[in-house]
Amino acid sequence: MSLAGETSAVRTAARADAPPLLDVAALRKYFPVRDVWQRQVGWLKALDDVSLFVRKGEILGIVGESGCGKSTLGKTIMGIHPATDGKIVFEGNDITKLRPDKSRALRRRLQYSYQDPGASLDPRWKIRRSLHEPLVIHTELSADAREKRVRAIMRSVGLPETHLDLYPHEISGGQQRRVGLARILTLQPTLVILDEPTSGLDVSVQATVLNLFLDLKKEFGLTYMFISHDLSVVRMICDRVAVMYLGKIVEMGAIESIFSAPKHPYTQSLLAAIPQIGGRKVTDDFWLEGEPPDPTNLPSGCRFRTRCPLAESRCAQSEPPLIEKRPHHADACWLSA
């Protein structure tokens, strides 16, 4: 059985002259599916023909339903999961087949911040050691210079220096997350894949952290891939956004165009579900009914059609490609004009 189906590497916005910092083409990541006896019974297509690029200095948002493959995308680009098929080019180098332990310098400039704030912190280490560790591995800094950088980063993520002497379980969830961010920032990367970097942070800390991202971007010309389900934050800080549904990008383009005039019915339902304080309650009249389909057993044709209020018979026949139907705005729907 051939894992990879046919490929449709369609680009959205016209490319700037400079080659993109990151270029992902027809990326696939399939996981084996097992039954209770741990026998393999099929494949789960967590990423199914995903193509996108990120320009230097921009922020690309990635949004979509829980389980649609956002973290898998980040981890596969980072090399944490080997790609099943497709190509990943970072700073002009094909890194698809590079193991993470190879080419440390390249990997240092590409960083993935885990969705799980605890994952990057060793529970047996005090915060100080967790922050020194990456500097020990990746840099030649002296102990004093490391300590200086660690303290500066702690300050910039808004944590008191006394926290350096605490263990991860002694600080609150939001504080752990900020330590996780501090850990990545100490390495001064060029592209950072932020996986839900503000989830679980209160508005104040969120503001601090987001402003920190923007400051670092300005100061060091950082570029971000910003995976988030907080759509109001995405709208505020991203230049472009890709909307994913079950392993595929269903809509992608300039942020304002997508938020003000979403074309794909899935994007429309997503935007309609944002709670509005003081306004109507989403839970009273939310229309996206039904369960998300089983990703190991996808519907024929468009994978959203089983929940789509507009679905017609042709939607079941073949899968709509992602096409740029208006400037800087592509969608994958047979019915969108």
Place this chain on the structure above:
Amino acid sequence: MSDRLLAVDDLTVSFSSDAGRVQVLDHVTFAMSRGEIVGLVGESGSGKTTLARAILGILPANAAHIESGGIRFEGEDLLQADPADIATRVRGRTITFVPQDPFTSFNPVFTIGSQIMELMKWKSPLAPPSSGLSRYARTRRKADRVKVIELLKTVQLPDPEAMLAKYPHEVSGGQRQRLMIAMALMTDPKLIIADEPTTALDVTIQAQILKLLRQLTRERGVSVLFTTHDLGAAHEICDRICVLYAGQEVETAPAGRFFAHPSHPYTRSLLDSLPSREHGIRGIRGEIPALVNPPAGCRFHPRCDRATGECSALRPSETAVGDLHTLRCYHPLSQPEPASAAS
């Protein structure tokens, strides 16, 4: 209130660590009724998880000290009761918990299914109340499994059977969070303490989960203590909202009044700090105080522009400013006219 389910009274909790002794909850008083959804909001580090853990009786025994206060659940003082009895009868059964960090809550070396079935063996509603026996009768196991699959579907997890065969690292963040929510529902609890239960969920699934929680309260009289930073989510389902600041509860109000007419200056700044298209991303002026040496009196006074000498001398006592609306502040924001006069 006749229908009172939970009453936390004058609870003070402190932690010792290398950085010193910190008073994380400072004489907190708060109550919940049956069938009610109460939101617990406040900045990071304000003590929300500590309060949730205190109610559940899972504060770290070596570091945490309960210095004063009581916690009554269905009239029983949980702090005075026999801990072993609470562990089998109440915790994980009549009071369940959705932990804040869904990542560390599963053991990485066992499949999700075996961990859920182990929980059901001891805590399922079909389990005999206090059996010390380690047998898991086949018929009960079967019935429990049907219920488990049912619940995984309810929380919108696709292909529940396959989900049970997976290891924790093989599911997405939001899937893990939904597994935790499903596990908290499995024992037919009376009180669900949900600590930031939707942080890893997109808005569409969040809407469905919130709807489910509300349905449970309406149909089965379950109560939910809903800890969150997300005021939008609180707006969706909470009946009442309680604001915690640096370990002190400062205002408790019905959700409508909370958003429309907040009385405490801190509540006001919390609402003003919401990101908006006009104002962008802004926080609350100043920093949350270090709890090692917290400000005296009302802990918010160093950040409050209404503060006077009185605020740093003595913490204000609780006053009622409306139906179910209580406040601890010497200088509350002016109250609007009663609703009847307004329209």
